[in-house]
Amino acid sequence: MEPAIxxxxxxxxxxxxxxxxxxxxxDVVIVKSPKNPNVLLCKRITALSxxxxxxxxxxxxxxxxxxxxxxDNSRNSSDSRNFGPIPYGLIQSRAFYxxxxxxxRGYID
Amino acid sequence: xxxxxxxxxxAVVAPITAVSLDIFGYVAKVEGISMQPTLNPTGESDYxxxxxxxxxxxxxxxxxxxxxxxxxxxxxxxxKRIVALEGDTxxxxxxxxxxxxxxxxxxxxxxxxxxxSLDSNYFGPVALGLxxxxxxRIIWPPTRWKEIEFSNSIGSDRxxxxxxxxxxxxxxxxx
Numbered sequence: 001m002e003p004a005i006x007x008x009x010x011x012x013x014x015x016x017x018x019x020x021x022x023x024x025x026x027d028v029v030i031v032k033s034p035k036n037p038n039v040l041l042c043k044r045i046t047a048l049s050x051x052x053x054x055x056x057x058x059x060x061x062x063x064x065x066x067x068x069x070x071x072d073n074s075r076n077s078s079d080s081r082n083f084g085p086i087p088y089g090l091i092q093s094r095a096f097y098x099x100x101x102x103x104x105r106g107y108i109d
Numbered sequence: 110x111x112x113x114x115x116x117x118x119x120a121v122v123a124p125i126t127a128v129s130l131d132i133f134g135y136v137a138k139v140e141g142i143s144m145q146p147t148l149n150p151t152g153e154s155d156y157x158x159x160x161x162x163x164x165x166x167x168x169x170x171x172x173x174x175x176x177x178x179x180x181x182x183x184x185x186x187x188x189k190r191i192v193a194l195e196g197d198t199x200x201x202x203x204x205x206x207x208x209x210x211x212x213x214x215x216x217x218x219x220x221x222x223x224x225x226s227l228d229s230n231y232f233g234p235v236a237l238g239l240x241x242x243x244x245x246r247i248i249w250p251p252t253r254w255k256e257i258e259f260s261n262s263i264g265s266d267r268x269x270x271x272x273x274x275x276x277x278x279x280x281x282x283x284x
Binding site for chain 1: 166178180212214
């Protein structure tokens with residue numbers, strides 16, 4: 001998720017947006033990994049269900065109840081480009097503010 | 110009791126109750142026929158205990174009956190049986206591929222009532238992270254307390270034994 005978020009950064013998270021299904025494209029979310037439910041990932045929502053994602057040769061529509069997530073650091077991120085769209089139910093919370101390190105604090109956008 | 114006493118008691122009891130339900134489990138009413146004859150065999154609703162403590166590490170066995178968020182609609186909770194775990198090969202009933210190898214972190218779920226169930230045969234392998242609780246015990250009606258263990262062998266015919274001799278391997282596919 002660099003350069004927006006680095007390892008060891010501390011974020012404030014909320015789950016009201018998740019429960020009310022008010023998440024939007026561009027939100028940074030904490031999700032349970034589809035490869036291992038004991039692992040949490042921090043990625044950005046880049047497409048919602050119904051949206052189209054275009055790859056090199058084909059385009060795909062995100063199925064109902066799913067989202068597409070990607071890490072900002074596209075070269076070094078295991079995300080939907082790797083494991084496909086994830087069901088909405090795996091999303092745990094939304095990260096909205098960075099509180100540490102202090103010189104990089106502020107709202108996450 | 111004064112209003113103040115009621116309010117302060119509620120302010121303590123409510124969060125403790127909410128957290129206990131979240132961590133340990135709660136009783137739920139089973140709707141529908143997709144798990145017949147195991148659950149709701151006569152159409153009348155069973156009440157079961159949904160054990161959330163048992164899923165905290167996401168350790169499952171084939172044959173477990175679990176509750177989960179529907180992959181197509183996170184607001185809908187469904188109850189199905191785990192037929193296969195990651196790495197298994199499943200012979201599907203009505204899925205787009207005849208055989209599926211279950212990917213890492215996923216499982217294959219089916220309702221016991223084969224033809225009346227919205228399950229993995231419709232939406233494919235399901236991520237384990239969507240599972241919310243294990244169902245092991247029927248709580249109500251009391252006449253059904255006897256059936257407290259769900260058979261772990263139901264669904265074992267759905268698995269393809271990996272070392273069995275097989276000619277039709279060419280239509281195996283990842284989902």
